[in-house]
Amino acid sequence: MGFLLRREEVLNVEKLQAMLDDSPVRAAQAILMAAKEGVVDAQALLGQILLEGRGIARDEALALRWFQIAAQGGHLMARNMAGRCLEHGWGCAADEVAAAKAYRFAAEAGLDWAQYNYANLLATGRGVAEDQQQALSLYRQAAEQGHAKSMNLLGRYLEDGRFCAQDLDAAVDWYRRSAEGGDFRGQFSYAAVLADRGQVDAALEWLRKALAGGNLKFLRTACKALAAAEDAQIRAMAEAYQQRAASLS
Template sequence: MAFHLRREEVLDGDQLGQMLEESPAKAAQALLMAAGQGIVEAQLLLGQILLDGRGIERDPALARRWFAIAANQGNAMAHNMLGRCLEHGWGGEVDVADAARHYRFAADAGLDWGLYNYANLLATGRGVATDPVAALQCYRLAAEKGHAKSMNLLGRYLEDGVHCPVDVPAAHEWYRRSAEGGDFRGQFSHAGILAARGRVEQALAWLRQALVGGNANFLKVAAAALEEATQPEIRAMAVDYRSRLTELGARP
């Protein structure tokens, strides 16, 4: 019996997630059919599972093509994902200027990830002219939409007074919200504030969460910072961070 998804089922993210867990190959088959019928949400999701190799053979080049098809229909997340492919060379050549164009479309549509990714290029001058003020504005808009990574970066701007007035209480609040939103850098930032206030046990709890989610680049920088901590319990966490680096195959 053929496995089908109706349009309303494609739009049901919870159901699709369950299907991908229970029978990823069948879910992928259904998405292929729906994408071929022109359902833009299916095209976007198909691109994602092709990128991840979930339920289907990994094929970044084909993922990139499906993102482009969905983007041509005006889907903001598809523009964002096509931008990611172009920025990082997934499934084709790197073209950061074109990535910026797609991020800008997603940002103008109000997509939090589009705002974040476009802000990163504005902040670094990759693919666009450097514009730290515009980058800050994009991070702020994304943070206000609930984007956890942007919350942490907005906190950094506010704490350091970079292109905005210093507002330490607001910075600390954004760190807290970022941590609770699941961003490992936000968790580390929030832990630092808690440790400075003497709330060591709470700080350690957030540091453990950041350790689980953090990538190699973050862990290396974080470990060096932890080694400079005044509290011995916090300083001891550096050993765990460097051990995790070894597990990831990175030089501690």
């Protein structure tokens, strides 16, 4: 297939996203062209592939710049991603105060990921004064939009009765929905509930899914919890988590 694309193809962001899997370099060049044409979705997508180094040389500073350009054009996810860059120091000096402002703007506009990210800062007092009630409210707003990570955290608040009335049935339901939504922490939380209820086979199945998707930090924490479980089959999962953690180290 030739490199050149018709202008109408360059401006079709959905086609460019699909092209990334088959021809990442060709797609990256087309995304760059569309971004320069002023297509806001392409500007946000360009920021993402620059951040990942997908089809184009990784450049975190340039990624942040394109996120900011797209954010100025009204792209909420780009504003959220600019916040991520600022929070973690990707392409810039880390600035949690500026990150909180970016998240807050997109969160107040209704973006679930921004609600989640802003809630994380509020819950830990980073870049903004700690406010557990507001964090809980934002987690709930994001969860109700289908955000799986927020579902799990909302479940924790409800299970512990932290800054809200304890509601174990609601907590379990949110854990289930988070697990089914693919969040590995939600899968682990739901597995813990099932194990406590004696549903060991179902718990083991969710633990396997959490194992497959968990990151290194999560796996190390999970090993300690599993090693102390009452059920021998669940304790045996600790070894599998340790092996998975070793492969990621």
